[in-house]
Amino acid sequence: NAGVTQTPKFRVLKTGQSMTLLCAQDMNHEYMYWYRQDPGMGLRLIHYSVGEGTTAKGEVPDGYNVSRLKKQNFLLGLESAAPSQTSVYFCASSRTRPPGDQPQHFGDGTRLSIL
Amino acid sequence: GQQLNQSPQSMFIQEGEDVSMNCTSSSIFNTWLWYKQEPGEGPVLLIALYKAGELTSNGRLTAQFGITRKDSFLNISASIPSDVGIYFCAGRHNMIKAAGNKLTFGGGTRVLVKP
Numbered sequence: 001n002a003g004v005t006q007t008p009k010f011r012v013l014k015t016g017q018s019m020t021l022l023c024a025q026d027m028n029h030e031y032m033y034w035y036r037q038d039p040g041m042g043l044r045l046i047h048y049s050v051g052e053g054t055t056a057k058g059e060v061p062d063g064y065n066v067s068r069l070k071k072q073n074f075l076l077g078l079e080s081a082a083p084s085q086t087s088v089y090f091c092a093s094s095r096t097r098p099p100g101d102q103p104q105h106f107g108d109g110t111r112l113s114i115l
Numbered sequence: 116g117q118q119l120n121q122s123p124q125s126m127f128i129q130e131g132e133d134v135s136m137n138c139t140s141s142s143i144f145n146t147w148l149w150y151k152q153e154p155g156e157g158p159v160l161l162i163a164l165y166k167a168g169e170l171t172s173n174g175r176l177t178a179q180f181g182i183t184r185k186d187s188f189l190n191i192s193a194s195i196p197s198d199v200g201i202y203f204c205a206g207r208h209n210m211i212k213a214a215g216n217k218l219t220f221g222g223g224t225r226v227l228v229k230p
Binding site: 004031033035040041042043044045048058090092094096103104105106107108109 | 119121124148150155156157158159160163203216217218220221222223
């Protein structure tokens with residue numbers, strides 16, 4: 001069972017370069033999320049999507065863009081990478097309710113370094 | 116933004132010991148979740164709590180949803196070496212679809228083995 005798959009797993013960029021992180025889920029989940037994880041700060045929500053064609057800002061959206069053209073995919077873009085964006089990025093997905101709440105399922109992360 | 120204070124930030128365990136960690140919030144949550152993260156992987160859901168006062172177990176893990184809805188704790192009984200990892204609490208405020216099932220995460224408790 002694949003669940004949530006993130007590509008690439010590792011990447012090193014130079015300041016100013018652009019790149020796209022891909023998240024794919026095979027669970028037919030409506031909701032998808034992008035987080036960044038920095039030491040001692042837990043996970044912070046960058047952007048999220050409640051369905052195909054819709055996206056919304058999370059807690060730390062600046063410097064990132066997202067797209068949800070297909071239900072199973074959620075793309076995170078960095079238009080001009082900055083060293084402050086060095087982090088581990090996690091994608092997650094969840095079903096809608098009801099019945100009951102549906103917890104988020106996470107991918108294994110993309111480790112991104114900006115030089 | 117919302118703050119979840121998780122403590123302790125780190126702890127050392129000795130095999131067989133019981134350990135506890137907790138999360139407190141300045142605001143009320145409708146759902147509390149506890150995740151575990153191991154190196155190189157994404158967080159994995161351990162326990163989900165949906166009602167104030169709820170006490171739920173998953174093997175040697177027990178978590179409680181505080182009566183005030185502003186806190187939660189996680190206990191690990193008879194710890195073993197594979198309990199090592201980072202434990203995160205997460206809270207959710209509401210279930211409105213537009214809010215996208217968003218979570219707020221604590222900073223994590225790093226569990227290490229005593230040398």
